Amino acid sequence: MSRYDVYGALGSPYSLKVRAALRAKRLPHTWTGMTAEDRGRVMPNVKAKVIPLIRTPDGSWTNDSTPFLLGLEGEGRALVPTDPRLRFVCLLIEDMADEWFMKAMFHYRWFYPEDAKWCANWLMFDSLPNAGREGVERNAEMIRSRQISRMALVGCTPETAPVIEASWKRTCKALEAMATGPTRFLFGDRISLADIALYGQLKVMSVDPTPMAWLREDTPYLYRWLDLADDASGLDGEWLEPGAAIATAPVKALLAQAGDTYLPFLQANANALAGGQESFEVTLEHQRYRQSVFKYQAKCLDTLRAGWNALGADDRAALRGPIGEGAGIL
Known part of the structure; x- marks a missing residue:
């Protein structure tokens, strides 16, 4: 039987993201918690030495979670809605989880x-x-x-710690409203790639002492939701209609955060790269934030802009309100 072999770590949010996605898609796979010995054996198969590493059924290797999972949309259950508007929202939140929400995990x-x-x-x-x-x-x-x-x-410094913690808690409170709402996941009773990306970051934080204590005290049902998202292979359900999904309080809150925090962060990084700077500063969550430039995050902005421009005029108009002024960055 063809299968995917995942070499990851329980402390790696992207490893858990890939594992949860393969479970949700009901695709045959193995999971190996990679040891130092495994690392020496499998790492030479990829250029960038980061985890998880995935060996595909044809014997090739990859380790960038988002392109890998998007390439699997034709296999098993889809994790990304087909409706263009909802697809864009899903991928925007997924990107924010991977590139911004992860800073809280590291911090x-x-x-x-x-x-x-x-x-x-x-x-x-x-x-x-x-x-x-x-x-x-x-x-x-x-x-x-x-x-x-x-x-x-x-970008994880004593000066940026208040920004990172405030932003993380803001997201968690939005997700607590989802966990206690009428649907199991962000876009209905069917898990999406956005849910899974957020899960990956939060799952490792749920055992780290300081964020664990806060989650259990302030967002206890989100804390419990993590086990639901960990293995959604047996959960059947449907996504809401696009208009209804985007109108829910949790999704509206996350889109607003993308507009006033994540997209300005990406824009500041891209501007600094274009100007040949090594770092940048930007106001986020009403506070100053500073970090070194990253080329990969400029690619993220380019990808989001391409997705935005591929939308029809009506879809863009429907999303400008929830995203706010940050929609202009797209």
Whole structure:
């Protein structure tokens, strides 16, 4: 039987995103929590040394979750609505989860000493299953120092911490309204790629000490929803009609956040790249935010603009209101 082989890690949001997507699509696959030994064996198959790695049924390898999953839309159950308007909304929220929401995961994991110690030990325990406690904790010190040293590169600094935490909590509260609403997922009773991307980030945070405590106290039903999204293979349902889906409070809140936070972030990054700058500053969540430029995020903006311009005039008009002034960036 043809199958997909996923090599990932329980502490990797993109690994859990891919696994949950394959489960939801009901496609045959295996899951390998990648050890250091596995890494040496499978990493040479890809150019960018990031996880998860996926071996496809034809024997080829890939590790960019979004292109991989979009390429699978013709297999198993679809995760992206076919309606053009709803498809764009789904992909916008998915992109925001991958490129902006992930900053909260990285921030909480390495900013707070308790979290940094816990997470480094946990990650190394998975990577070195036979090293014993002393070996795990000795190596954990190295990964902790390395990851903390990378925080400023991705915009996770003491100065940006309030922006990142405020934005993350804003998203979580919107998702709590979804979890306690009349439908199981953002666009109805059928899980989408947007749901799964948000799930991937939140699932790893649900075991990291500081975000776990906040989630359980302030958004307890979102916390429980994560187990629902983890394996939706047995959940049947339909998406709402586009107008109804976009009019729900959770989706409206996420579109507004894309308009006033995520799209301005992408625009500032693109402008800085075009001007030859190494970093940029922008006001987000009523506070100043600064980070180094990233070429990949400029590609994300180009892709979103292409999707926006492919919409009909009526669809763009219907989305301008919920997105707000940020729609002009598109």
